[in-house]
Structure formats: structure tokens, C-alpha cells
Amino acid sequence: xxDVAARAGVGLKTVSRVVGGEPGVTPDTERRxxxxxxxxxxxxxxxxRVLRKGRTASVGLVLEDLADPFYxxxxxxxxxxxxxxxxLLIIGSSAENxxxxxxxxxxxxxxxxxxxxxxxxxxxxxxxxxxxxAGVATVFVDRPAGRIEADVVLSDSFGGARDGVAHLIAxxxxxxxxxxxxxxxxxxxxxxxxxxxxMADAGLPVAGSWVSLGSTEPERVRAAARSLLTGPDPVTAxxxxxxxxxxxxxxxxxxxxxPVALVGFDDFELADLLRPGVTVVAQDPAxxxxxxxxxxxxxxxxxxxxPARTELPTRLIPRGSGEIAPPAV
Amino acid sequence: xxDVAARAGVGLKTVSRVVGGEPGVTPDTERRxxxxxxxxxxxxxxxxRVLRKGRTASVGLVLEDLADPFYxxxxxxxxxxxxxxxxLLIIGSSAENxxxxxxxxxxxxxxxxxxxxxxxxxxxxxxxxxxxxAGVATVFVDRPAGRIEADVVLSDSFGGARDGVAHLIAxxxxxxxxxxxxxxxxxxxxxxxxxxxxMADAGLPVAGSWVSLGSTEPERVRAAARSLLTGPDPVTAxxxxxxxxxxxxxxxxxxxxxPVALVGFDDFELADLLRPGVTVVAQDPAxxxxxxxxxxxxxxxxxxxxPARTELPTRLIPRGSGEIAPPAV
DNA sequence: CTGAAAGCGCTTACAG
DNA sequence: CTGAAAGCGCTTACAG
Numbered sequence: 001x002x003d004v005a006a007r008a009g010v011g012l013k014t015v016s017r018v019v020g021g022e023p024g025v026t027p028d029t030e031r032r033x034x035x036x037x038x039x040x041x042x043x044x045x046x047x048x049r050v051l052r053k054g055r056t057a058s059v060g061l062v063l064e065d066l067a068d069p070f071y072x073x074x075x076x077x078x079x080x081x082x083x084x085x086x087x088l089l090i091i092g093s094s095a096e097n098x099x100x101x102x103x104x105x106x107x108x109x110x111x112x113x114x115x116x117x118x119x120x121x122x123x124x125x126x127x128x129x130x131x132x133x134a135g136v137a138t139v140f141v142d143r144p145a146g147r148i149e150a151d152v153v154l155s156d157s158f159g160g161a162r163d164g165v166a167h168l169i170a171x172x173x174x175x176x177x178x179x180x181x182x183x184x185x186x187x188x189x190x191x192x193x194x195x196x197x198x199m200a201d202a203g204l205p206v207a208g209s210w211v212s213l214g215s216t217e218p219e220r221v222r223a224a225a226r227s228l229l230t231g232p233d234p235v236t237a238x239x240x241x242x243x244x245x246x247x248x249x250x251x252x253x254x255x256x257x258x259p260v261a262l263v264g265f266d267d268f269e270l271a272d273l274l275r276p277g278v279t280v281v282a283q284d285p286a287x288x289x290x291x292x293x294x295x296x297x298x299x300x301x302x303x304x305x306x307p308a309r310t311e312l313p314t315r316l317i318p319r320g321s322g323e324i325a326p327p328a329v
Numbered sequence: 330x331x332d333v334a335a336r337a338g339v340g341l342k343t344v345s346r347v348v349g350g351e352p353g354v355t356p357d358t359e360r361r362x363x364x365x366x367x368x369x370x371x372x373x374x375x376x377x378r379v380l381r382k383g384r385t386a387s388v389g390l391v392l393e394d395l396a397d398p399f400y401x402x403x404x405x406x407x408x409x410x411x412x413x414x415x416x417l418l419i420i421g422s423s424a425e426n427x428x429x430x431x432x433x434x435x436x437x438x439x440x441x442x443x444x445x446x447x448x449x450x451x452x453x454x455x456x457x458x459x460x461x462x463a464g465v466a467t468v469f470v471d472r473p474a475g476r477i478e479a480d481v482v483l484s485d486s487f488g489g490a491r492d493g494v495a496h497l498i499a500x501x502x503x504x505x506x507x508x509x510x511x512x513x514x515x516x517x518x519x520x521x522x523x524x525x526x527x528m529a530d531a532g533l534p535v536a537g538s539w540v541s542l543g544s545t546e547p548e549r550v551r552a553a554a555r556s557l558l559t560g561p562d563p564v565t566a567x568x569x570x571x572x573x574x575x576x577x578x579x580x581x582x583x584x585x586x587x588p589v590a591l592v593g594f595d596d597f598e599l600a601d602l603l604r605p606g607v608t609v610v611a612q613d614p615a616x617x618x619x620x621x622x623x624x625x626x627x628x629x630x631x632x633x634x635x636p637a638r639t640e641l642p643t644r645l646i647p648r649g650s651g652e653i654a655p656p657a658v
Numbered sequence: 659c660t661g662a663a664a665g666c667g668c669t670t671a672c673a674g
Numbered sequence: 675c676t677g678a679a680a681g682c683g684c685t686t687a688c689a690g
Contacts, residue, residue, distance in 0.1 A: 001667060001668065002667080005677095010676075010677080011676060011677035011678075012667095012668085012669095012677075012678085013669085013670095013676070013677055013678085014675090014676060014677075016668070016669065017676090019668095020669085024675055024676080025675070025676085026675065026676095029675080029676085041459050041462070041463065043438065043439065043459065043460070043463060044439055044667090044668080045380075045439070045441055045666090045667055045668070046439040046440045046441065046668090047376055047379045047380045047385065047440065047441050047666090047667080047668085048380055048666075048667035048668035048669085048682090049667080049668055049669075050376045050668090050682095051374075051376045051377055051380055051666090051667080051668070051669095051682050051683065051684085052667085052668055052669045052670075052681080052682050053668090053669070053670095053682085054682080056376065058419070058440075065405065066395075066401055066404045066405035066408055067401035067402045067404070067405040067615075068401070069398050069401065069598070072395055072396035072397070072398065072401060073396045075395045075396070076394065076395040076396040076422070079395055079420070079421065079422055083421065083422075088419055088420075088421060088436065088437070088440065089419065089420055089421065090387070090417055090418070090419050090420075091408070091417075091418055091419075091420055092408065092412065092417060092418065093405070093408055093412075107417065108417070109372065110372065110373055110374070110375040111375045111376065111387075111417065112374055112375065112376050130370050130372070131372070133370070134370065134372060247598070247599065250602060251602065254602070268598075268599075269398070269576070269597075269598070269599075270576065270597075270598075270599050270603070273579065273580065273583070273603055274599070274602060274603065275604055286396075330683060330684065331683080334661095339660075339661080340660060340661035340662070341661075341662085341683095341684085341685095342660070342661055342662085342685085342686095343659090343660060343661075345684070345685065346660090348684095349685085353659060353660080354659075354660085355659065355660095358659080358660085373683090373684080374682090374683055374684070375684090376682090376683080376684085377666085377682075377683035377684035377685085378683080378684055378685075379666095379684090380666050380667065380668085380682090380683085380684075380685095381665080381666050381683085381684055381685045381686075382666085382684090382685070382686095383666085
């Protein structure tokens with residue numbers, strides 16, 4: 001910039017004005033400056049700008065997994081809102097690892113992102129308190145923040161699971177299994193709670209062997225599904241706790257006669273093309289992301305809001321698998 | 330940092346040493362500095378650091394669409410490699426819009442990312458020449474760079490499509506349709522070229538009405554598929570140019586008797602669970618991303634490499650839909 | 659082992 | 675309309 005100013009025979013500030021598109025420069029001066037810029041191949045350094053201005057026009061997103069189709073629309077919605085506000089998005093994935101989440105979130109803060117959106121992997125976010133106090137707007141999405149007060153945007157996992165299981169019960173099922181994610185994941189336990197609530201509401205007992213929490217790896221889920229179906233007290237229907245579980249359960253059930261009913265939490269592409277179509281409790285991940293990002297930029301715009309929890313409703317989509325009747329006794 | 334130094338009664342440089350983990354500080358001094366840091370809630374500002382050091386330890390990724398399942402593994406692979414090199418990833422999506430791609434890439438350069446990975450939306454990348462000359466390592470992935478010499482990593486679209494169509498021909502088909510993406514998208518025309526090559530190799534004519542390029546929107550694809558199947562010279566098999574096209578064609582074909590054969594470019598989740606399973610020409614998007622990112626960091630490490638083009642092979646996966654025989658005449 | 663000075667490349671506030 | 679000075683928060687030489 002110094003070189004450009006020298007070459008154009010103007011002051012530093014004038015170059016800054018031209019580059020920044022500020023008014024108050026004669027067309028002639030501007031032309032000289034632009035010529036110098038082109039001749040020297042000058043490119044403004046935004047890092048210096050950021051240092052001086054305070055704001056970086058960037059937000060950080062600590063996401064779970066870039067390749068998980070469930071999070072695709074959520075991540076995209078965040079990116080779209082950021083873009084609409086002229087902010088760049090700096091991302092990193094926690095891969096479900098709390099230490100990695102922490103390391104990443106703090107690295108983003110050191111880069112002085114204006115705000116932070118976190119899909120929590122861990123359940124203790126006190127490490128972010130100093131950052132939030134220092135002015136980093138922070139919103140948690142898909143799962144709640146742990147041990148701090150903060151904005152949270154998530155789906156109604158409890159209600160969604162309860163509705164899905166109630167749907168199976170209404171179809172005549174009395175022995176229903178539940179296969180979910182690890183017990184330390186908030187959505188997993190909320191959905192399990194919904195399952196138990198629906199069963200209790202109908203006055204149905206739940207055998208210990210009907211509930212299986214753990215990894216969503218296909219092997220683990222396959223084993224869990226088989227054990228639900230073959231025990232002394234086999235289930236006639238399965239409720240799957242998330243998209244990854246559902247897909248594996250579909251594979252297991254495809255081989256069974258008589259057919260076993262299935263309702264899965266989370267919608268997924270082609271669920272309607274399978275035979276039978278897969279009945280699901282659908283979340284709206286794009287809205288989850290959009291609401292979280294809107295909240296973030298609302299805060300960045302200066303709104304002094306108390307931390308709030310936003311819970312989005314789910315929607316039951318019957319497609320066939322959840323309407324399979326239990327075998328006649 | 331100034332405040333910390335004052336409070337600890339030491340020089341600025343000593344604080345810098347403690348924060349940066351440099352050696353040459355007595356344990357006692359270090360303790361005093363750390364106390365001051367905690368008391369004042371000091372957090373190092375990496376922007377200032379970047380300004381002074383030259384390198385930002387960040388790379389930019391201009392991606393196509395965060396929610397497209399095909400790109401999920403590619404994006405993730407890039408993120409993983411960046412993370413392994415201690416770099417953060419700054420992203421933005423072009424949404425297939427060349428202007429947006431350009432704006433985004435230049436914004437990332439202004440932030441002084443060390444390197445740039447671009448999934449091209451446009452076909453003229455001369456705007457990046459000054460940046461590359463100024464030292465921004467740049468790698469293009471999935472599609473080639475336009476009008477500049479640069480590193481490119483992509484799949485063998487031509488060969489993959491040729492193999493897929495040859496597979497249909499080997500199964501007895503002589504009238505095969507092609508439905509692909511917009512003609513200005515490089516992979517679309519390469520795959521069309523592969524289709525024509527396979528037909529020519531077998532001495533088969535191609536009716537103009539059998540080829541349809543355009544948007545991958547379901548409506549457009551559905552109309553194209555129906556027209557291929559109902560014209561005066563209806564096809565007995567369809568080759569779909571990418572994952573989005575394939576999924577829509579599957580829906581159309583599900584309603585047809587006699588069954589129509591289908592081979593799609595790109596694998597997709599659950600392709601094996603559909604009835605019939607969908608035969609595809611599979612790319613390896615994760616490897617695409619990993620190879621591109623490796624190349625980038627190789628350059629960043631100082632390797633003076635000439636621009637290279639890396640082409641990854643595809644793999645035909647027969648699952649049923651591509652093995653449907655043509656109806657007996 | 660420790661620190662004072664200079665500077666990274668911009669913008670802010672002020673003066674002409 | 676234009677510019678010289680100061681400073682954003684660090685690190686890099688260099689000297690003690």
C-alpha cells in the first residue's frame with residue numbers, strides 16, 4: 001500500500017480510500033491510484049484490516065461431520081446466513097470428540113471470529129465462558145450447551161420419539177424395541193425418554209432387553225437389532241434413534257418374515273423409494289441451522305438478549321414401514 | 330498483552346514467550362505471567378500474529394454445496410488433511426455460480442489464506458493468476474481449471490461413462506439414452522463424450538432425441554426421462570450423468586413395465602437397498618479430496634512442482650438395474 | 659534469562 | 675479533496 005501510494009504520488013490514506021471504496025477522491029486521483037495498484041499487483045491484506053477494525057466478519061462453526069447427510073442442510077443453512085451478512089465461515093469438525101470440540105472452538109476464538117456456532121460433542125462448555133464474556137456471540141445447535149447458560153436451538157427429540165412410538169402402539173404393537181446412539185449424547189437419551197413415555201402412557205411394560213444404546217456403527221446396530229428380534233420375548237416393531245441406526249435396521253429387517261414394523265428418527269433421502277417406504281419422525285435440519293445463525297447475527301447486531309432455548313417440532317411421515325401390523329397371535 | 334506485562338512486572342517480549350511456549354523463561358517469571366493472564370482474562374489475538382508472521386495457517390475451500398451428499402466425503406477429506414497440518418479451513422459455497430466462485434476465492438485470498446482448494450463453478454480462472462503468482466498455493470478438484478495452468482485432481486469421467494454404457498451394450502441394449510447436467514459443466518460433457526465413444530465403439534447410432542443435457546432439477550430430469558421412453562424410437566436403457574439425475578430417473582423407472590435398464594454415474598447411499606439395486610459407475614470423492622489437499626500442503630511445504638493433472642479411475646458396481654435385459658423384439 | 663525498539667499493513671481521528 | 679501521525683496486538687531482530 002505504501003508502494004502504491006509512492007507510485008501514484010499520493011498519501012497512504014488516499015489509497016486506503018480508493019481500495020475501500022470510500023467517497024472523497026477525484027476521479028483523476030482515483031485513476032492514478034488504480035493504475036499503480038494494477039502495475040504493482042497490489043492486493044489488500046484483510047488481516048491488517050481486521051486488526052485495526054476489531055471485527056473480522058467471520059464466524060466459526062464447530063460441526064460434527066462434514067459427510068453426515070443429516071448435517072448437510074444444517075451446515076448449508078448456516079453458510080447461507082453468514083454469506084447474507086457478508087461473513088466468511090471458518091469450520092472444523094469435532095467428530096463427536098469433546099476434546100477436539102474444545103480445541104477447535106478456542107482456536108476459532110483466538111482467530112477472533114465474531115461469533116461461534118457449536119454442534120456440541122461434549123457436555124461441559126464452561127471453557128467458553130471467558131470467550132462469551134469477552135464478547136464472542138455463541139449459539140449451540142442440535143444439542144444443548146453443558147453447564148453454561150447460552151442460546152440453544154434444537155429439535156423436540158422427546159416429543160418426536162414419543163409420537164413415533166405412540167404411532168406404533170396405535171397400530172397394535174405392544175412389544176417395541178429401541179436402538180439408539182451412545183447414552184452420553186443428549187438427543188439419544190431424550191429420544192429414549194420419549195420412547196419410555198409413550199410406552200408408559202399406553203400402560204405397556206418395557207423389557208430391559210428391548211433397549212439398546214451405543215455406537216451407531218453398522219456392526220453394533222446389526223447385532224442389537226438381531227438380538228431384539230430373536231430373544232425369548234421378541235419385539236414386533238423397532239424404533240430407531242437416528243438416521244444412521246435406521247439405515248442399518250432397514251437392512252436387517254429386509255431379510256425378515258414376518259415383516260417387522262419400523263419407525264426411524266430423522267428423515268433421509270430415498271426413504272420413500274424403499275419397499276416398504278420407511279416411516280420416520282422428521283426433523284428440519286435446514287431450519288435448525290437457519291434459526292441458529294439468525295440468532296447469532298441478531299446478537300452480533302447488538303441485541304442484548306438473554307440466553308434462550310428454541311425447540312423445533314418434528315413431523316411424523318407414514319410411508320409403510322411404520323404401518324405394518326403385528327403378526328396375529 | 331501490554332496490560333499483562335505491566336501487571337506481571339515484565340517486558341512485552343516475556344509475555345510473548347510464555348504465551349508462545351518459547352523457552353528461556355524462569356519458572357518463577359512464567360508463574361507471574363500466567364497469573365496476570367488469568368487475572369486479566371487475556372486471550373492472544375491471532376490476527377496480530379498472522380500479520381507479523383506472514384502465514385495464517387488457514388486454507389480456503391470454495392465448495393459447491395455443503396448439502397450435496399456427493400461432496401460430503403470430499404469436503405471432509407479436505408478438512409481432515411488441513412487439520413492434520415494444523416490449519417483451519419475457511420469455506421464458502423459457489424452454488425454452481427461462477428461469479429460467486431470468483432468473489433469467494435478472492436475474498437479468501439484477501440484474508441491471506443495460505444492455500445486455496447477450488448471446486449470450479451466457472452470455466453475461466455485467470456482472475457486467480459495474480460494470487461497464484463503472489464504465492465497462494467491453489468489446487469482445483471473435481472473439475473479442471475479454466476484458461477490457466479494449475480494443479481487439478483479429478484475422476485476419469487470419460488472412461489467411467491464409456492465403461493458404464495459399454496456394460497449396457499454388452500447386456501444387449503442398442504437404444505440407450507443419456508441424461509446429464511448442463512453442457513457448460515465439464516464433467517457433463519466428458520461423460521457425454523464417454524457415452525458417444527461407447528456407442529461408436531459398438532457401431533451403434535445415436536438418435537438426437539436420446540441425449541438430454543440440462544438442469545438436474547427433478548422436474549427437468551423427469552420430463553427428459555419420460556420423453557426418452559415414449560418417443561417414436563424409445564430407449565431400452567438409460568445412462569444417468571450424475572447422482573442427482575440417477576435418483577430422479579429411478580423414480581420414473583419405478584413405474585414402468587417392461588423394466589428399463591439404468592446405470593448411473595456416482596454411487597449413492599442405499600443404492601444397493603433399492604429393488605432392483607442401482608448399478609453405478611462409482612467415483613471415490615474422499616480420495617479426490619485427500620489427494621487435492623495433500624497436493625496443496627506439499628506445495629505449501631515448499632515443493633516447487635509444475636502444475637499437474639491427476640485423474641482417478643472409476644469403478645463399475647453392478648447391482649441389478651444395469652443388468653436388466655432389453656425386451657425381446 | 660530478559661527487555662526496548664521497530665515494524666507487519668492497514669484504519670482512525672484529526673488537520674489542512 | 676487530501677495527507678501525516680498514531681495505533682490495532684502481536685513478533686523479530688538485537689542488545690544487555
